Amino acid sequence: MSLSARSDPIERRSLHHELVERLRVLINAGELKPGTKIPEKALCEKFAVSRTPLREALKVLSVEGFVKLTPNRGAAVAEFTLQDLEHVFPVIASLEALSGELVCAQISNREIDAIGELHHEMLERHRLRQRPEYFRLNQAIHEAILDAAGNPALQATHRSLAGRIARARYMANLSQPRWDQAVAEHEEILLALRARDRNRLPKLLRDHVMTKFASVKAAFAEQE
Amino acid sequence: MSLSARSDPIERRSLHHELVERLRVLINAGELKPGTKIPEKALCEKFAVSRTPLREALKVLSVEGFVKLTPNRGAAVAEFTLQDLEHVFPVIASLEALSGELVCAQISNREIDAIGELHHEMLERHRLRQRPEYFRLNQAIHEAILDAAGNPALQATHRSLAGRIARARYMANLSQPRWDQAVAEHEEILLALRARDRNRLPKLLRDHVMTKFASVKAAFAEQE
DNA sequence: GAATAGTATGTTGCATTCATAATTCAAGTC
């Protein structure tokens, strides 16, 4: 057995880190609804940990924008308004535009092919009207483009903003025409990507995000 | 005395919040140098607090990218490489471009005048070769534009990224020709702002950031 | 003398405890 080539290091997980991830999931899944108070004691019992790591996790989630901490009054799941979305989406759109620019400069054929495969599977899901699978693939495509842009700072920033509004994205129960439009946009995106068209791709990605925003906005307004 | 109109609420400061701010300053001022280990005990004594709030502060700073936490091995001031800067600057540039776009759509004459004043004072500082004052005003102008864009998400994202590389910005001990060029760019920016030229301003802001990056890069390379 | 095993020391992660601020609820007042 080779001792010089070290195998994958054992991943160490601290409790607070684990808690951060679990709470993020709970919030995004809607299990913890926006605005609800988070009493520390309750969560401590739920996860069978003491308050110390839980409080550390809440501090982290606060920076990430998932919870809102009020001194001496504890934590609450962060709420977001339509206005918040109107602020966040254009930023995400700008970041995706940048990713489009960078991608054209350096994406490999192999990466394009991989995205192409995701794309075609997504088309199939659209044809079969399988929304959850479609969503998953849609997201995978956008992440793949971000990855191919090769800019970790961009990725991290995008991920952080996208994470915060993930809940809203799920509510967008898009209508058939909007869905069809989104798919059409993806077709164009893939064409521009294959052509490495650095004038067109950024604009397409940007517009695509704003289209998404439109459907989210509609769903959001409907909920009120 | 009016009781209905509440006066400014008393600002509550928790220890961890205070610590986050102080540590950020220490790191940005270079008092805690990149790569140095941060033993909890030492800082606890320095600030006369217990480890609990300090550890919470370190978690926050870790998310913000100022320190790097390694499980069971404690915290160290985050290092950044030239590559990191090459990733972060384009993102900041994109965000500033977006701010330029938004600003053109909604900035008031009053806000433009205020920025104009900052600009003229900055010119004076440039004429007198007063670098620290110039830097301060320069930053104030960019912040004022961000403010006028009226997008808190954009502001927060920009602030976070800018904060992380603040140390690098300070090292940019720009040469006279570069300095002159930066001032010239600011002149153009102000013109486009006054004209609310939404085609030109975003591009100018973006290029300006990238110019800044060039001088930072030069200073960075020199240090090695 | 170099390398390894074993030991001691220091640090970190988490649980617990103590102190303080917020909330609840009951008694009292108009």
Next chain:
DNA sequence: GACTTGAATTATGAATGCAACATACTATTC
């Protein structure tokens, strides 16, 4: 009966204590 006031309860903020891990050092072996 609505409003205020003050005590009791509860939750949060911070300090301390303990166990696990990492590092530094010493001793032992070859």
